[in-house]
Amino acid sequence: MSDESKTSHNPLSDFQWVVFGPDWGRHPSSSQHLFSEFLGVSPVLWVETVGLRMPQFTMRDLRRSVQKIVDFISGRRRRFATVPNGLTVICPPTLPFTSFKFIRHLNVWLVRRSVEKATRRLHFSKHTLVVTTPAQGDFVGRLGEEKSIYYCADQYALWPGMNQQHISQMERLLTDRVDAIVAVSDLLAAQFQQSGKPLYTLNQGVNSVHFSRSQPQQSTGHFEIVYFGMIDERLDLDLILEVAHQLPKTVIRLIGPATVSLHKFVGVANIRVEPAIPYEDLPESLKTSNLFIIPFVLTELACSCSPLKIKEYLACARPVISTALPEAERLSSFVHVAKDRKAFVEAVTAATEGKLSFDVLGTQRFIESETWQAKAVEFGQFVRGLHA
Structure with missing residues (x-):
């Protein structure tokens, strides 16, 4: 032809x-x-x-x-x-x-x-x-x-x-x-x-092939929690701080440009704020990740958005925990949705212990259709x- x-x-x-x-x-x-x-x-x-x-x-x-x-x-x-x-x-x-x-x-x-x-x-x-x-x-x-x-x-x-x-x-x-x-x-x-x-x-x-490059997963000896995207008014900084204090042996990576003050994180050893990584290089930098989070405050602004990152996270074949955003609720078959701060911290804790369920094959089939x-x-x- x-x-x-x-x-x-x-x-x-x-x-x-x-x-x-x-x-x-x-x-x-x-x-x-x-x-x-x-x-x-x-x-x-x-x-x-x-x-x-x-x-x-x-x-x-x-x-x-x-x-x-x-x-x-x-x-x-x-x-x-x-x-x-x-x-x-x-x-x-x-x-x-x-x-x-x-x-x-x-x-x-x-x-x-x-x-x-x-x-x-x-x-x-x-x-x-x-x-x-x-x-x-x-x-x-x-x-x-x-x-x-x-x-x-x-x-x-x-x-x-x-x-x-x-x-x-x-x-x-x-x-x-x-x-x-x-x-x-x-x-x-x-x-x-x-x-x-x-x-x-x-x-x-989602560009599923692009984000599948974050596999195979590499271990650094500690549990790594990742958020990438804009670090702005939508993020619940207090919730991130609470996770860091409750789980001091984990490392929380926040990757992206910040438009809000991050003074709360000064001196917190297990929170790392990193500059934005070029899209082409992002999957390689995620190879050490164990868990992705979307810790948004449930404001009208946050609830009105449909974050690109949800499906990008899922394409990396790692568990995802989100606050109760409408888009996360819609994808609750694949995303763990925490109804409040306590539930969010508990879900992250369960993930660090290997007790958070994650349907790898089901998620892969879904992402390949999206x-x-x-x-x-x-x-x-x-x-x-x-x-x-």
Whole structure:
């Protein structure tokens, strides 16, 4: 069979995507994982724009702002525009002050110029526009798209530092303009039930092959508990501290960028805070892990999220303990859900003693059915239905 014939029968073929998302390759997001599956089959124009949060006078925000300017002037992002896999990344100049109408009009003009130039060069004629945050609603209907979709992966108005009223207003505008909405959880989808738009729940996927590289497990002589991801307001630092005090012979590794003060952990010998590890290297660093935890405080923000890490943890073939997040409850056949702090500490203790049940084969079968490729096929079928 010819390559052309194979492509024509591929369920991921015959699409042209214009996707507004976070910086490609910086921190792999749900949207990046999803559209990576289309590469080599359907062309993807990835448009990096400013985030939702107003920049603050901090070193972190200053570095990000400088990097954005350098990316635009130097054209560094064009390194990703590799013809063989069909990915083109552009970084139009935009300003983050979206509460000002003039700035939003300016951003639309700047982005429209960049996108139209790129779609002409790529010979796009019937592309589907996918936006991933409320701030991108201004671009819907103005980029020559055939259909538009809001891919909602979080409840953005609840993020720390956000102007909740402003974000909610932009999301309502976006919802009115798009042709359809895809949400990563039933809880997020429920927000859009009254929109009258086609609505689909596409649960998070996982790169099971990537995280299976964390096997075979290696022993360091101590029991290792791991959390990787953002170390932010969602984490119950007191619960982590309690686990550390109750089980002083264990080692607790917290891997990722911290946006909150971790002064509580100063002097606690068995808590190790480590910087973020590149996605490519993460499985190798997890080979010594014995247990994964999701110790989130059950706030509205935490309960509204659908953490990517749950399935990534499970793909490592280790037990997972979580506080009672809705997404953890949904996966309670594979994740041990602790109803309160006492139950959480008891579950971790049981794990250290080898008494926490974990269905290795059942979890493996489940994870193999939850790949990002399977999610991309689902997504493609939904979009084909819209066109039909």
